[in-house]
Amino acid sequence: MIELGKKARAAGRKLAHATPYEKEEALLLIAQSLLDCKDEIFQANQIDLAAGKEAWLSPALLDRLTLNQSRLEGIVSDLRNVAALPDPVGEMFDAKTLPNGLKIHKQRVPLGVLGVIYEARPNVTIDVAGLALKTGNAAILRGGSETIHTNRALVGAIHQTLANTQLPVDAIQFVDDPDRERVLELLQMDEYVDIVIPRGGVGLHEFCRKNSRIPVITGGIGICHLFVDETANQEAALEVLRNAKIQRPTVCNALDTALVHRSIAPEFLPRLVNMLEKDGVTFKADEETLAILPSDKYKSVSPTEPGDFDVEWLSLTLGIKVVNNLDEAIAHISEHSTGHSDGILTQDKDNVERFVREVDSAAVYVNASTRFTDGGQFGLGAEVAISTQRLHARGPMGLQELTTYKWVVIGENHIRS
Amino acid sequence: MIELGKKARAAGRKLAHATPYEKEEALLLIAQSLLDCKDEIFQANQIDLAAGKEAWLSPALLDRLTLNQSRLEGIVSDLRNVAALPDPVGEMFDAKTLPNGLKIHKQRVPLGVLGVIYEARPNVTIDVAGLALKTGNAAILRGGSETIHTNRALVGAIHQTLANTQLPVDAIQFVDDPDRERVLELLQMDEYVDIVIPRGGVGLHEFCRKNSRIPVITGGIGICHLFVDETANQEAALEVLRNAKIQRPTVCNALDTALVHRSIAPEFLPRLVNMLEKDGVTFKADEETLAILPSDKYKSVSPTEPGDFDVEWLSLTLGIKVVNNLDEAIAHISEHSTGHSDGILTQDKDNVERFVREVDSAAVYVNASTRFTDGGQFGLGAEVAISTQRLHARGPMGLQELTTYKWVVIGENHIRS
Numbered sequence: 001m002i003e004l005g006k007k008a009r010a011a012g013r014k015l016a017h018a019t020p021y022e023k024e025e026a027l028l029l030i031a032q033s034l035l036d037c038k039d040e041i042f043q044a045n046q047i048d049l050a051a052g053k054e055a056w057l058s059p060a061l062l063d064r065l066t067l068n069q070s071r072l073e074g075i076v077s078d079l080r081n082v083a084a085l086p087d088p089v090g091e092m093f094d095a096k097t098l099p100n101g102l103k104i105h106k107q108r109v110p111l112g113v114l115g116v117i118y119e120a121r122p123n124v125t126i127d128v129a130g131l132a133l134k135t136g137n138a139a140i141l142r143g144g145s146e147t148i149h150t151n152r153a154l155v156g157a158i159h160q161t162l163a164n165t166q167l168p169v170d171a172i173q174f175v176d177d178p179d180r181e182r183v184l185e186l187l188q189m190d191e192y193v194d195i196v197i198p199r200g201g202v203g204l205h206e207f208c209r210k211n212s213r214i215p216v217i218t219g220g221i222g223i224c225h226l227f228v229d230e231t232a233n234q235e236a237a238l239e240v241l242r243n244a245k246i247q248r249p250t251v252c253n254a255l256d257t258a259l260v261h262r263s264i265a266p267e268f269l270p271r272l273v274n275m276l277e278k279d280g281v282t283f284k285a286d287e288e289t290l291a292i293l294p295s296d297k298y299k300s301v302s303p304t305e306p307g308d309f310d311v312e313w314l315s316l317t318l319g320i321k322v323v324n325n326l327d328e329a330i331a332h333i334s335e336h337s338t339g340h341s342d343g344i345l346t347q348d349k350d351n352v353e354r355f356v357r358e359v360d361s362a363a364v365y366v367n368a369s370t371r372f373t374d375g376g377q378f379g380l381g382a383e384v385a386i387s388t389q390r391l392h393a394r395g396p397m398g399l400q401e402l403t404t405y406k407w408v409v410i411g412e413n414h415i416r417s
Numbered sequence: 418m419i420e421l422g423k424k425a426r427a428a429g430r431k432l433a434h435a436t437p438y439e440k441e442e443a444l445l446l447i448a449q450s451l452l453d454c455k456d457e458i459f460q461a462n463q464i465d466l467a468a469g470k471e472a473w474l475s476p477a478l479l480d481r482l483t484l485n486q487s488r489l490e491g492i493v494s495d496l497r498n499v500a501a502l503p504d505p506v507g508e509m510f511d512a513k514t515l516p517n518g519l520k521i522h523k524q525r526v527p528l529g530v531l532g533v534i535y536e537a538r539p540n541v542t543i544d545v546a547g548l549a550l551k552t553g554n555a556a557i558l559r560g561g562s563e564t565i566h567t568n569r570a571l572v573g574a575i576h577q578t579l580a581n582t583q584l585p586v587d588a589i590q591f592v593d594d595p596d597r598e599r600v601l602e603l604l605q606m607d608e609y610v611d612i613v614i615p616r617g618g619v620g621l622h623e624f625c626r627k628n629s630r631i632p633v634i635t636g637g638i639g640i641c642h643l644f645v646d647e648t649a650n651q652e653a654a655l656e657v658l659r660n661a662k663i664q665r666p667t668v669c670n671a672l673d674t675a676l677v678h679r680s681i682a683p684e685f686l687p688r689l690v691n692m693l694e695k696d697g698v699t700f701k702a703d704e705e706t707l708a709i710l711p712s713d714k715y716k717s718v719s720p721t722e723p724g725d726f727d728v729e730w731l732s733l734t735l736g737i738k739v740v741n742n743l744d745e746a747i748a749h750i751s752e753h754s755t756g757h758s759d760g761i762l763t764q765d766k767d768n769v770e771r772f773v774r775e776v777d778s779a780a781v782y783v784n785a786s787t788r789f790t791d792g793g794q795f796g797l798g799a800e801v802a803i804s805t806q807r808l809h810a811r812g813p814m815g816l817q818e819l820t821t822y823k824w825v826v827i828g829e830n831h832i833r834s
Contacts, residue, residue, distance in 0.1 A: 013751065017774055098796055102785060109777055111807050190626065194807050209607065215632050215808045236830035243832035334430065345830070356825055357434060360526055368519060368828025377833070378824070379515055390528055390611050390821045391632045392809040404807045407795070408773055411785025413653035413762070415660035416794070 001185040004140055004173045005192025008113045011170035012138035016110050018167055020087035026165040027083035027130055030158055031076045034126065037157045038072055044153035045122070052146055065120045065147045075123050078382075079130045085381040088400045089136045092408075102414055106405040110136035112194035114402070115186050115214065117142045119200040122150040128197075129158055129172050131384055135402040138171045140193060142186060145178030152176060187212040197385055202312075217397070219387040222252035222340030223312050224370045227329040227355070229346035230261040234268055236367075237345045238275055243369040246279045250314050252386060253341050253363075253373040257309060257319035259329045265322045266292050272320075273298055281316045284308045288322035309336045326351050330358050337361055339388045341370040362388055362395035418602040421557055421590045422609025425530045428587035429555035433527045435584055437504035443582040444500035444547055448493045450578045451543065454570070455489055461570035462539070469563055482537045482564045492543050495799075499547045502798040505817045506553045509825075519831055523822040527553035529611035531819070532603050532631065536561040536617040542571045545614075546589050548801055552819040555588045557610060559603060562595030569593060604629040614802055619729075634814070636804040639669035639757030640729050641787045644746040644772070646763035647678040651685055653784075654762045655692055660786040663696045667731050669803060670758050670780075670790040674726060674736035676746045682739045683709055689737075690715055698733045701725045705739035726753045743768050747775050754778055756805045758787040779805055779812035 034041070045067040052062050088108050095105035114137050118124045125143055132139035143151040155174040162169045175182050187196060190213040197217045198208045208216045226244060228237050244255035260268055269292050273283060283301045285293060293301045301320075309319055309332075323329045326344075333342050343365025344355040352366050363373040373395060375383025380398030387393050393401040451458065462484040469479050505525050512522035531554050535541045542560055549556035560568040572591040579586045592599050604613060607630040614634045615625045625633045643661060645654050661672035677685055686709050690700060700718045702710060710718045718737075726736055726749070740746045743761075750759050760782025761772040769783050780790040790812060792800025797815030804810050810818040 013777075016777065096796065098794070102789065104795060107773075209630055213626055215806075233830065240830050240832055247833055343826075352827075356524075360430075360433065360823060363824040363826060366825075366827045368826055368831040369833055371833040372519065372826060372828075372831070373824075377515070378521060379513065389632075394821055395824045404811055406777060407780040407790075407812045408783075409760075409780055409785055409789060410769075410783045413650065413657050414785040414789070415657055416664055416786055416788040 001175070001182060001189065002192070004175065005113070005189045007170040008138040008140050008173045009192045011168035012110065012113045014168045015133070015138055015171045016089070016136045018136060020089075022166045023087065023134055023136070024083045026133060026162065026167045027079055029165060030126075030130070030161045031079045031083070033157045033161045034072060034076050034079075034154070037153070038069070041067060041072065041150065041153045041157070044149040047149040048147050057146065061120055061146070065122060065144075065150070067122050067150055071123065075126045079126055082130045082134050082382050085134065085399060087134065088403050093405075100414060101412065103410040105408055107408050108400070108403045108405050111402055111404050112137060113192055114139040115142070115189070115193040115196045116140070117183055117186070117196065117198045117200070117204065117208065119144040119204065120146050122147045122154060124199055125151050125154045126158075128384070129155075131382060131399065131402060133167065133171060135399050137402055138173070140173040140175065140186060142175040142183060148176070148178055183207075184211055187214060190214045199385065215391070217385050217387050217392070218389040219385050220252050221312055221338050221388060222254070222370075222373075222386075223256045223310065223336060223338045224253060224340055225257045225259055225333050225337055225342045226255055226365075226370065227259040227323070227326075227333070227344045227346075228261060228264065228268060229326065229344060229348060229351055230263045231347040231351075232261075232264070232345040233347065234264065234271070237268070238271060240345060240367070240369050241272060242276060242279065244371055245276060245281060245318050246316065247369070247371055249316050252312070253370050254314070255318065255370055256311070256313050257321060257336070259321050259323050259332055260289075261329075262288070262322050262324050265289070269293055269320065269322075273301060276318065279316070281318050284317060284319045286321040289320045292322075312338070326354060330355065333359055333361075340386065341365065341373040343368060343370055362386070418592070418599060418606065419609070421592065422530070422606045424587040425555040425557050425590045426609045428585035429527065429530045431585045432550070432555055432588045433506070433553045435553060437506075439583045440504065440551055440553070441500045443550060443579065443584045444496055446582060447543075447547070447575055447578045448496045448500070450574045451489060451493050451496075451571070454574045455486070458484060458489065458567065458570045458574070461566040464566040465564050474563065478537055478563070482539060482561075482567070484539050484567055488540065492540050496543055496547045499551050499799050502551065502816060504551065505820050510822075517831060518829065520827040522825055524825050525817070525820045525822050528819055528821050529554060530609055531556040532559070532606070532610040532613045533557070534559045534600055534603070534613065534615045534617070534621065534625065536621065537563050539564045539567040539571060541616055542568050543575075545801070546572075546575055548799060548816065548819060550584065550588060552816050554819055555590070557590040557592065557603060559592040559600060565593070565595055600624075601628055604631060607631045616802065632808070634802050634804050634809070635806040636802050637669050638729055638755050638805060639671070639787075639790075639803075640673045640727065640753060640755045641670060641757055642674045642676055642750050642754055642759045643672055643782075643787065644676040644740070644743070644750070644761045645678060645681065645685060646743065646761060646765060646768055647680040648764040648768075649678075649681070649762040650764065651681065651688070654685070655688060657762060657784070657786050658689060659693060659696070661788055662693060662698060662735050663733065664786070664788050666733050669729070670787050671731070672735065672787055673728070673730050674738065674753070676738050676740050676749055677706075678746075679705070679739050679741050682706070686710055686737065686739075690718060693735065696733070698735050701734060701736045703738040706737045709739075729755070743771060747772065750776055750778075757803065758782065758790040760785060760787055779803070
C-alpha cells in the first residue's frame with residue numbers, strides 16, 4: 001500500500017502541471033477505450049456476477065454491480081461531459097496589491113491524492129478516475145470486493161490509455177486486493193493521501209471517520225425534512241411533498257419526514273395520505289397525526305416507534321409529525337436532521353427569513369422539493385459527493401471542491417520591517 | 418467533557434444568530450473587563466509563575482507565560498481590533514438563477530464549535546475567544562497546565578462580561594483540568610466539536626492528527642526556502658535573505674535553507690556568510706558550499722549532518738546548499754519543505770513562472786522575504802493559524818476561514834422532473 005501511495009504522490013505532482021488540453025484529451029481517449037474494450041469488461045463483469053450469485057447476493061446488489069451496454073454508454077457519456085467542463089486548476093482569485101506594494105493572489109491547485117473507498121457500483125471507478133484526472137489529482141481507488149474483476153478491467157483500460165498520453169499512468173492507483181485490512185492501511189497513509197472520500201452507507205462513513213488520519217468527506221446521508229407552514233399553498237405543497245418523497249425514494253435527498261403546522265393538519269394530512277397512499281407510500285405518524293388519521297381507518301398509517309425520526313428511510317416510508325409552530329419545526333429539524341437538505345413551504349416572508357437563518361443544513365429550501373440537492377441540478381456540472389460535514393465543502397461537491405489554493409506573493413525584493 | 422461539549426454546541430447554535438452589533442459590543446466589553454480585572458489576572462499569573470519556577474521551567478517558557486501591564490494592553494488592543502473587523506457571517510455569494518427558475522446562493526455561517534488546544538501563552542485564550550465570538554463560533558479552550566490559574570482568571574472575566582450581553586455565556590468553554598486525558602477526550606468528541614486547532618509545536622500537531630476523530634488544522638511548522646537564482650539581484654538578495662533569517666528567527670515563516678545557483682555561488686556565498694555572521698548566524702553547509710567556504714576559514718560554517726535539511730531551526734541557524742539549476746532547487750524544496758513558505762529570487766521571467774507553477778507551498782514567493790506569511794501582513798485583519806494542510810484553508814487563516822457556508826435554494830414550489 002505504501003508503494004501505491006508513493007506512486008500516486010509522484011504521479012500527482014506531475015499531473016498537477018498537465019495542461020487543460022492534455023487532461024481533456026486523455027478523458028476522451030479513455031471514454032473511447034472503454035467502448036473498444038467492452039468485451040473484456042463485460043466478460044470480467046460476468047465473473048463478478050457469477051461469483052455474486054454463488055454468494056447469494058441480493059437481487060438489488062446484483063443489479064447494482066451489473067454492467068451492460070446501456071450502462072457502459074451512460075458511463076462513457078458522463079466521462080465525455082466531465083472532459084468538456086471548464087478546468088478549475090490554475091484559476092487566480094482574490095488578487096490584491098498590499099499597501100507595501102506586494103502583489104498577492106490565490107491560485108487554484110489540485111488537492112493532491114484522493115483516496116476513494118466505495119462499494120458495489122463499478123461506474124464509480126470511471127466516474128472518480130475522470131473527476132480526479134480532470135482536476136489534476138491522483139487517486140487511489142478501493143472498490144468493493146464484489147466488483148473486483150470488473151474494476152480491474154476498467155482500470156486496465158484507463159492505464160492502457162494513459163500510457164499513450166502525456167499524463168502519468170500511475171495517477172490512477174487501484175487496490176487490487178479485497179482484504180479489508182487494505183482499507184485500514186489506506187486510512188493511515190496521511191503522508192500520501194490528502195483526502196478520503198467514502199461512497200457508500202452509514203457504516204462505511206463511520207468506519208472511515210473513526211480510523212482515518214486523513215480528513216474524510218462525510219456525506220451522502222440525508223434525513224430530510226419539509227415543514228408545511230400554515231400559510232403554505234396546500235395544493236402546491238402536496239405536489240412538492242410527493243416529488244420529494246416518491247420521485248426517487250432510494251437516494252439521500254429524498255424526503256424522510258413531513259412536519260405539518262397544527263392549524264392546517266386536519267385539512268392537509270388526509271389529503272397528503274390519500275394522495276401518497278396511491279403511490280405506495282406508508283406512514284410513520286406521531287400521536288397528533290394519529291388523532292387525525294386513526295390507524296384503523298387509514299391502513300397505510302402506523303404509529304412511530306422510538307428512533308423512527310432518526311431513520312433515513314431510502315424507501316416509500318414517510319414520517320409525519322404535527323408541530324405547533326415554526327419554532328417547533330426548527331427544533332425538530334435541529335434535533336433529527338443530518339444537515340443534508342431541509343425546507344419550508346410557506347407564504348410568510350418572516351417565516352422564510354427565520355427558517356433560512358436558523359436551519360443550518362447544507363441545503364436549505366424555500367418552496368421547493370429537496371430532490372434538487374445534486375451537483376448537476378445546482379449547475380456544478382459534476383458531483384464527487386454531497387458533503388454533510390462542515391469543513392472544506394458543504395453540499396454538492398463539484399470539480400472546484402477537489403482543488404485547494406496556494407497564495408502567490410510577488411515582490412520587488414520586499415523585506416518585512 | 419461531554420457536558421462541556423453539549424453546552425458549547427447549544428451555545429454555538431444560539432451564537433450563530435447573534436447580530437454583528439451584539440458581537441462587536443461584547444468583544445469591546447470583554448476588552449474593558451480585562452483591564453478592570455487586571456489585579457485578579459496578575460495575581461493568578463503570579464501563582465502560575467511561582468509554580469513554574471518551582472518546577473524549574475526554562476526562562477524562555479517562564480517569559481512566555483508571563484502577563485504584565487504592557488502585554489495585557491497588547492491583548493486588549495488586539496481584541497478591539499478584532500471587534501472592529503467586518504463580520505463574515507451572513508455574507509451571500511455565488512448567487513445564481515438556475516435555468517428552471519430556482520434561485521440559489523451560498524450564505525456564510527459559523528463552523529460551529531472550535532476545539533483549541535494550546536500551550537503556555539495566555540494571550541491565546543483571549544485571542545481565540547475573541548475570534549470565535551466574532552465569527553459566531555463557540556469554543557472549547559484547553560490551555561497549557563502551566564498557565565491554568567491565569568487562564569481561569571481570563572475566562573472568568575469573559576464569562577462575567579458575557580452574562581451582561583445578549584451572547585450565551587456557555588459559548589466559551591474552558592477545560593479546567595490539566596490532565597492530558599482530557600485532550601484525548603476532546604479529540605473524540607466529533608458530535609460536539611467541528612474543528613480542532615492545535616497551537617503549539619510539532620508534537621502537539623502530530624498527537625492531534627493521530628488521535629482526532631475531528632478534522633484538525635495542521636500548521637505553523639515551516640521549513641522555509643529561498644532559492645537565489647543566477648540572475649538574482651545579489652545586493653537585494655542579501656537583504657531579503659537577511660530579513661527572512663534574522664528579523665524574527667523563532668517563528669514559522671523564518672528562513673531555514675538558502676539554495677544558491679552554482680554559477681553565482683563562489684561570489685554570493687562569501688558575501689552572504691560574511692554579512693549574516695555579524696548577526697550571529699551559524700551555517701549548516703552542504704559539500705559544495707564547504708568547498709567554497711571551508712570550515713577552517715569560515716568558523717561559523719559547519720557541514721550538514723543527515724536530516725539537517727529537515728529541521729525547522731527556529732533560531733539563528735541557516736542551511737545552505739548549492740544547486741545546479743532551477744530543477745534541482747524545486748526538487749530540493751519538494752522533498753524538504755513543509756509546504757509553508759518558499760520563494761525564488763530571480764530576474765528570469767520563465768523561472769518565475771516555473772517556480773510559481775511547480776512549487777506547491779501554502780505561500781509561494783517571488784523576490785520577497787518569507788516573513789510576510791501572516792494574517793496581518795496578508796490583509797486578513799487577524800490570524801487564527803497558518804495552515805499547511807490542504808483542506809478547507811491554506812496559509813494564513815482569518816475570520817472567513819472560521820466559517821463555512823450553506824446553500825439556500827428559493828423556489829416557487831419547484832419539483833424535480
